[in-house]
Amino acid sequence: MATIKDVAKRAGVSFKTVSRVLNDDTAVRHETRAKVIEAIEALDYRPNIMARSLRSQRTHTIGFISDLIASTPYASRIIQGAQERAWENDYLLLLINTGGNQAMKQTAVDTLLDRQVDGIIYATMYHREVHPPENIREVPTMLIDCFMADNSLPSVVPNEEEGGYNATLHLLQKGHRRIGYICDNSGVVATFGRLAGYQKALADYGIPFDPDLTCFLGSSISRNGFLGAKTLMQLENPPTALFCFNDRMAMGAYDAMRSLNLTIPDDVAIVGFDNQDLVAADLNPGLTTMALPHYEMGSWGVDHLISLINKAQDNLDISEQHVHKLLTCSLIERASA
Amino acid sequence: MATIKDVAKRAGVSFKTVSRVLNDDTAVRHETRAKVIEAIEALDYRPNIMARSLRSQRTHTIGFISDLIASTPYASRIIQGAQERAWENDYLLLLINTGGNQAMKQTAVDTLLDRQVDGIIYATMYHREVHPPENIREVPTMLIDCFMADNSLPSVVPNEEEGGYNATLHLLQKGHRRIGYICDNSGVVATFGRLAGYQKALADYGIPFDPDLTCFLGSSISRNGFLGAKTLMQLENPPTALFCFNDRMAMGAYDAMRSLNLTIPDDVAIVGFDNQDLVAADLNPGLTTMALPHYEMGSWGVDHLISLINKAQDNLDISEQHVHKLLTCSLIERASA
DNA sequence: ATCCAAATTGACAACGTTGTCAATGTGCAA
DNA sequence: TTGCACATTGACAACGTTGTCAATTTGGAT
Incomplete structure (x- = not known):
């Protein structure tokens, strides 16, 4: 591997001049610079980063x-x-x-x-x-x-709260007024942030928060989404839309709807969270969801x-x-x- | 940041001796080593990797x-x-x-x-x-x-071929004799390797390869899995098991079975490929699949x-x-x- | 031609380590 | 006590670059 000194020798200048060219120092005469560049290219010279950072810190x-x-x-x-x-x-x-x-x-x-x-x-x-x-x-x-x-x-x-807010808002704008929230109770930041956003969106639409429409179940796996969705849909006055904590739970909710012979989105609308590549797009129908940044x-x-x-x-x-x-x-x- | 010379000064030795201690050189008297180690710890010294590799290459x-x-x-x-x-x-x-x-x-x-x-x-x-x-x-x-x-x-x-072989073998061992293969036709290495394994397993069981039981469709998305599965299951003599090129296609196959009112695994067994974390485990029923290494x-x-x-x-x-x-x-x- | 400021260039130290080799210290045998 | 082999230690160069500062060159004004 060629070093800066090899380049200097070939160009007929001191190695400091080569260093100047390498560092775009303006204090180099045009023709000198050309000679140096020629030498750099001829030798396929590349500065040694180790040596450089040893000095420059x-x-x-x-x-x-x-x-x-x-x-x-x-x-x-x-x-x-x-x-x-x-x-x-x-x-x-x-x-x-x-x-x-x-x-x-x-x-x-x-x-x-x-x-x-x-x-x-x-x-x-x-x-x-x-x-x-x-x-x-x-x-x-x-x-x-x-x-x-x-x-x-x-x-x-x-911004979890804003995310929960916008997910819920989307359902509200589609005309839904009874919206369930299915989430885990693992106590992660996201659970509460999204819940707060959900509540805030409802409040902005003048809809009182109904605790019966939220359910907290263990971890956020599809099985719990299935159970949660089933529970909510079997209420006396079931929701017309579900906001799911994440796409896996939404996947379970899809199963629940099928087992109850309900159609998505006609009988019930569903919004997920995460935009998990190979899940959300491949579900049938495609899952509307919030993408994390x-x-x-x-x-x-x-x-x-x-x-x-x-x-x-x-x-x-x-x-x-x-x-x-x-x-x-x-x-x-x-x-x- | 302390350097090797600071350590040397504190230990009252030359910096070369410190270098020896750092590099587990045996040519250091026991008590000298102890002094050096004391100094290293007292100063919370850490060798500078840049300088080291500049020398050692x-x-x-x-x-x-x-x-x-x-x-x-x-x-x-x-x-x-x-x-x-x-x-x-x-x-x-x-x-x-x-x-x-x-x-x-x-x-x-x-x-x-x-x-x-x-x-x-x-x-x-x-x-x-x-x-x-x-x-x-x-x-x-x-x-x-x-x-x-x-x-x-x-x-x-x-080892794609072995993977295709073992996936098929699993179905054969479960007693299936008419096994479909659903894959993409994007021409990737995996498609042909798995197909070859599938054919080899059939051959080992003395089952002639039936071209009608394999279908090649576009890319490996769930929609194509859906179409492929539907096509195969509507044959006059449909397969009792499906080997899907990957889990996304298997996901589509699940949808196809639901639309045909067929139960997995009772009416038809399905094996996927990839063990895509948040898909395979969360499908209902859980998807048997080959995990890539x-x-x-x-x-x-x-x-x-x-x-x-x-x-x-x-x-x-x-x-x-x-x-x-x-x-x-x-x-x-x-x-x- | 001469001078001066500015532009250009180079010599040398420095970065923090390891490698080489010489210098010094140690312990044992004679 | 001396000598010698070996263990231990240190001085200094080297790695390939950048930083500092001094030396040299250049070009324009006189």
Whole structure:
């Protein structure tokens, strides 16, 4: 592999001049620059990033810590969004998956600090509160799809309440007035946020909240969606529409409707949440659902992180940046509502 | 951040001695080592990886190039498998997603070479032939879930034929003798491999291959599964079991059975392919399906890559290692067969 | 031709580590 | 006590780049 000195020798200049050309320093005569560029191309020279960052103290690398990369498939879009935005800014992602193990999180942060990353993304695969290792603060850090209770690290998460609001609003606008909400009771942030949005939308339409129309069941698997939907539809005065906590539960609700011989969307409208690629579109009829802004959280998070890195580089204080950004979920309209 | 010289000063030794301690060099007196270790801990010293690899020419980093990380969700398990095995061997993954763009692939390889990665993983999100940029050969490289026609780069892929064979075998063992095969005709490797396995299993049971029982339709979406299943079940002598190219098509087949008032698995058994997390388990009844060895390809690939890296380091010839490893798909038994 | 400021270029240190080799210390045999 | 082999330690170069600052060249005004 050719080095900067090889290029210098071939171009007949000092290696510092080559360095100037490489760094777009204007203080190089036009013809000198041409000679250098010729030599660079002739030797297929590429700067050694190790050596460069040893001196400049910037690695142009962002550490990406995730808990369970493969557990909720669509969430890999966070990584995609992060990687693409990083790439646009000449950064690369160094990936560590902790599998949710606490000791592993600490080691992950240590390892990334060892590698002199310029910043760290700490992402979870569903929206929740986290307690990252303290020394993560040694470099600019951004939480994605998670947050600290005291907001002492900047974070970006989906706007669950707005999502629940818009999902319900969609049903209200279609004329529905008795709308059920089927969710898990695992106590995750999303459950309550979406519930609050649901209640707010009803209130805005002057509809009193009827506790009988919401049901909380265990975890958000299709079986519980099935049970919940069945329960609600067998009420004396059943709802005409169902808002399901997520697409899996909606999938169960589809089964329930079939077992009750009810047609979607004619007898009952259904709205899900997550826009889980290979579920929502492939159900029959296609499921109308709210898409979580995974890709957007990834790219927004990296954008913000890079601005923090640049500020830190200029010795500006970044400790006061208690950003907690909420990103909008978008309605994907299909045939179920 | 403390450097090796700070540690040396505090321990009252030369920085070279500290270097020895860090590298487990035995040529250090016991008590000297103790002093050094005390100093390292007192200063919370961590070696600077940049400086280290500048000298040693090894970065302990593996570049991971993927085409469409988020398009087929379950495939993020390749990344997970790769990352975990890399981690166990003190390697980290530098991630680049090309989005299937050809120019981007070239830039990705260039960028990784610039970063002095010790090796490269080139992964695709479905099993197919690839033509990676030629200069990828400058470092040890491993293809995952893809291959070169001339096998001039080592690769690891799923054993599609064996998978098709075992899926069919499962149905045969359940007593089925008329088994349909529903697949896409997009011409991907998997289509033909699974078909070959299907035919081989039939042949092993002495059942002649009946072309009427296979149908090829467009892409592998649920709609086509629906159409295919309906067509096959309306034959004069319909099959008693269906082998579906993937879980999405199986999902469509479920719909077809419902529309024909047929019960799964009593009237017809169904086996899918992919074990797509949030589909297969959540269907009703649960879908029996073949799981692709994504995680295993990731970890096997990294394992093999690291052995190549070590050989290259010792200047052993690795160009002759035309490995093309086939990994077994495993049957996930649920209720549909 | 001469001078001066600005433009251009180069010499050398520095980044934090490892590699090489020489210098010093140690313990045991003579 | 001396000598020698071996263990231990240190001085210094090297890795390939950027940063600092001084040296040299250039071009225009005199």
